[in-house]
Amino acid sequence: MNYLKLNFLLIAFCMITSSVNAQESSNKIVIPWENGKLKVSDNKRYLQHENGKPFFWLGETAWLLPTRSNREEVDYFMGETRKNGYNVVQISTLHSIPAMNAYGHWALPNGFDFKDIDKAGEYNYWQHVDYIVERAQRSGMYIGIVCVWGGPVKSKQMSVEDAKKYGQFLAERYKKYPNIIWIIGGDERGDTQPEVWQALATTIRDIDSDHLMTFHPRGRTISTTWFNNEPWLDFNMYQSGHRRYNQRNGDGDYPIEENTEEDNWRFVERSLAVSPLKPVLDGEPSYEDIPHGLHDADERRWQAEDVRRYAYWSVFAGSFGHTYGHNSTMQMLRPGYPPAFGAKKPWWDAIHDPGCQQMKYLKKLMLAFPYFDRIPDQSVISNANGSQYERVIATRGKDYILAYNYTNRITEIDMTKISGTKKKAWWYSPVNGSVSYIGEFDNGKQTFAHDSGYGSGNDWVLIITDANVSYVKDNL
Known part of the structure; x- marks a missing residue:
């Protein structure tokens, strides 16, 4: 590591701290x-604010931010994460027991007695x-x-x-903040x-x-x-994990069907079929730049595609948002x-x-269309669908269809599933958010494939709308 670069970054962090008010105003x-406040939508599929405005969860994973960051680094991380389009940061406040932060302060100096945790003149954990x-x-x-990572709980340290x-300590300390989401487990x-x-x-729910x-x-x-069925659980979360297809590596507890490791959409479908219906999202998919299966550093790494x-x-299968993660972050x-x-x-x-x-291009896309009437609907794909990487996943509202195609395989769409006697179609790039117009079509079934050719990671979103609406022009 270049320590001159580190020193430069720390100076930059200080500059950011000193001018944060002006920067925030200008941005x-x-x-x-x-x-x-956030609440579950009336249809029990999404999150929204009390005034009805939709909330699309786009999470960044920074589990060890409390233990490995100083204040200047927190400033820089938050500023860049906001610029990257994220609106949720997932952290672990007690990742281990004992736990110490970058300033050398312990999380539990008196065990789970928090009565005198704050002392005058001390900047504590x-x-x-x-x-x-x-x-x-x-x-x-x-x-x-x-609140606490699973390891300490499993080893009976709590x-x-x-x-x-x-729970009482956490709830009483953080209930005053408007930007808290509680995540049990770990x-x-x-x-x-x-x-x-x-x-x-x-305990937390009784107080907050x-x-x-x-x-x-x-x-x-x-x-x-x-x-x-628990009243404290407002929405479901799953961890699709970091394994590739048919990569089990000796796991003794493997509660999914063989060779479906990357099919995170299966968790969404399963959850949305359960009563009572609650929103769901993938809170930990494969991290960018982490080895397949985690434990062998010489393995292939998960990439941007x-x-x-x-x-x-996950989102097209019905999730209300998504959490991204990077191995280093x-x-x-x-x-x-x-x-x-x-x-x-x-x-x-x-x-x-x-x-x-x-x-950020996913969040932009999902908020560009009527939000709460969107449903997953594989019936709009009228030809034989593929499996694994060739599976095309579709979602739609009353007057629009979105279909995600990871390999750019030829796909036939039944456009009669939405309103309108005429339809318009576009390609949307998950890589850079660009939009390119395809054309206008009579109602019926139509085959689509982007002219860039077939291949894994050549992913595109096909947008089809009723010709009378202007979502793409107005919002993308």
Whole structure:
């Protein structure tokens, strides 16, 4: 690592801190909670604000931000993450027990007794978490707080009574902030120490009923399995994980069908078929630049086209948003910390990688069309669909169709599924958000393929609308 570069970045961080008010004013930061607090939509599929404005969750993963960042780095991270189009940052406030932050302060100096946690003149562990939440607030972003990672719970480092004390502390400390989303769990199954998860969730919910709550499960599992009936669970989350097709590598617990490892859309379909219906999203798909299967650093790495595929597959299958992750950013890798999973670059380089930059085009696309009447609908694909990478996934509203095609295979669309005797069609690029007009068509079935040819990662979104609407012209 070039330490001159690090020093330069730290100077830049300080400059950002000193001029943050002017920068935020000039960049016209959107403050979403001015539309009211987040709630589940009336149709139980999406999130919205109290005034009815839709909220498309676009998450960035920074699990170790509380333990590996200083204030200047938090400032820089929040500013760049907002510029990249994200509106949620997922962090883990107690990733291990014990836990220490970059300033050398312990999270639990007195165990789970928080009575005297704040001392005059001391900038402690939790004040740094406060700083993260406040900087996200000033940047117009939500913080998804994973309260405790699954490892300490699985190893019984947190009892039910500890969970109640900790939940009370968290809820009383952070309920005042408008940008909090509670995430119970932390890469663990819901039936591992379930009494601890329940105690943590219900304690927080009893004190703070104004913020949404979910559960982040282990790879290849979904919260629907254990908690869908719980009143504290507002929406479901799944972790599709980091394995490629037919990559099991000795996992003893593998609760999905063989050779479907990358089919994250299956979790969405499963969850939306369960009653009571609750919104769902992929809270941890394959990270950009992480080895296939995680543990072998010499394995192939997931690339930008892979993270795009996971995002569009999940959302078009019915998710209300999506969380992106990068190998280096999720662990906030920087000099002085040992890398996990073969990560090499510092996080301040990783946040400029292509996949990280391209997620904003998904959010832009989904908010360009009538939001709440959108449903997944594979019946609009009228020819034989493909499997695995060749699966085309479609979603539609009353007067528009969106179809994501990862390989640009020839696809026939039944345009009668939406209104209008005439239809217009466009190609939308998930790589750069560009739009190109295809033409106008009579109602019926029509075959489409982009002229760039067939191939994995040559992904496109086909947009078809009633010829009388102007969503593409007005919003894209």
